[in-house]
Amino acid sequence: MSIATDIEEHRAHLVSVGYRMTGSLADAEDAVQDAWLRLNRLSDEERARIRDPRAWLTTVVGRLCLDRLRSASARRESYIGPWLPEPLVSTADEDDPLAVLVREEEVRMAAMVVLDQLTPPQRVAFVLHDALALTFGEIAQVLSCSIATARQHASRARRAVAAAHPPPRAAAAEQLRLLTAVADALSRGDTQSLVALLHPDAVLVSDSGGMTPAARREVYGADKVARLLVGLSQRYGEDLVAGWAPVLVNGEQGWRSGGHGGAPESVSVFSVRDGQIVAIYSMLNPAKLAAALDRTDRPVF
Structure with missing residues (x-):
């Protein structure tokens, strides 16, 4: 399978991951593009060792989004007033390019606002584990920490999300x-x-x-x-x-x-x-x- 095919097959998934992590579609798209560039720079031998392209790309996007989250946290210190995630404005047309993404429960605004209250490591750990079922070993690699610390980040995030109790999407x-x-x-x-x-x-x-x-x-x-x-x-x-x-x-x-x-x-x-x-x-x-x-x-x- 070609590199371009790998990216295109998983692009919607990767953009969704990036948006849930950063609250910015622009940052999500940039992270996916950077992940493609990193995949493209690998040798044929290195690419052959990738058993699951989707999982590999997801962890790369996660690592890139973690960097963006940390930068965003610094910018917010001087932000005036409340901060909301960038809204995903779409139409009811099934052909709308955002239609696939906005169908996911996890991207409704109430859920995104809760994610914004987490620390960058907590947010990345929560999305990768609870939403995408990555192992704590894989998450630890993304966060550059021990497996025990990755588990702790996810646990604290899970408790914070449960306490916030964002309402589900209404009919x-x-x-x-x-x-x-x-x-x-x-x-x-x-x-x-x-x-x-x-x-x-x-x-x-x-x-x-x-x-x-x-x-x-x-x-x-x-x-x-x-x-x-x-x-x-x-x-x-x-x-x-x-x-x-x-x-x-x-x-x-x-x-x-x-x-x-x-x-x-x-x-x-x-x-x-x-x-x-x-x-x-x-x-x-x-x-x-x-x-x-x-x-x-x-x-x-």
């Missing part, structure tokens, strides 16, 4: 029902109806990187979230809804709004628990938005 019909109801409540400025749609423990997370007006901290509680959303709707009026359009964000129903007049452009998605919205994630950072929206018009894999 598409329920997502659409809630989205329609939220849009209706905002159009009428009906705070009480909006509160009823939100879980009592609802949280609103806005990632602007300080580049556009947005809450610099997470907003907690149904009443506070509802009042903020209604206030924004009243502040921007038609400018906020002028660019409104339903989109899929990490495989879940979301919406794109703003970009007209004084309203900042944003892409938002929510998570559902017990029939109510428990979290709203809004991306307003122009750099992250540009990368996410640009991919709706070009191939990924």
Whole structure:
């Protein structure tokens, strides 16, 4: 089998691994490209010793993503406001290049936000072991640590993910029902109806990187979230809804709004628990938005 065939056969899997590790599709794609270059530089004899190309490529991508995660952790120290993973904006078209990736439960925004709370070694160990079933011996090689330490990283990550308990993906019909109801409540400025749609423990997370007006901290509680959303709707009026359009964000129903007049452009998605919205994630950072929206018009894999 040729090198190009190896990469193309496993590209979707490798991009998925990279995205879950870094929260950035650009970083994931770069890691896959670098893995291809490393495979290409091997001699015929060295390539012949690779028994499982998929596993070999996965561990290489994991090692590359670990380096990127460590760099990202340093950058976040000076980041303004909450940090969210780069959203995967796609369409319902099965031919959309992101369709395969966003079907995976592990890439829904709520799950990605939890992964962002782990240390780089914990995140890599968790994805490689719990999601991909690599052995701790293989993970130890990626992390350049002992098998016992690799096991410890995965165990701590598993406990953190279990404690966070991100809700599973809601049915598409329920997502659409809630989205329609939220849009209706905002159009009428009906705070009480909006509160009823939100879980009592609802949280609103806005990632602007300080580049556009947005809450610099997470907003907690149904009443506070509802009042903020209604206030924004009243502040921007038609400018906020002028660019409104339903989109899929990490495989879940979301919406794109703003970009007209004084309203900042944003892409938002929510998570559902017990029939109510428990979290709203809004991306307003122009750099992250540009990368996410640009991919709706070009191939990924």
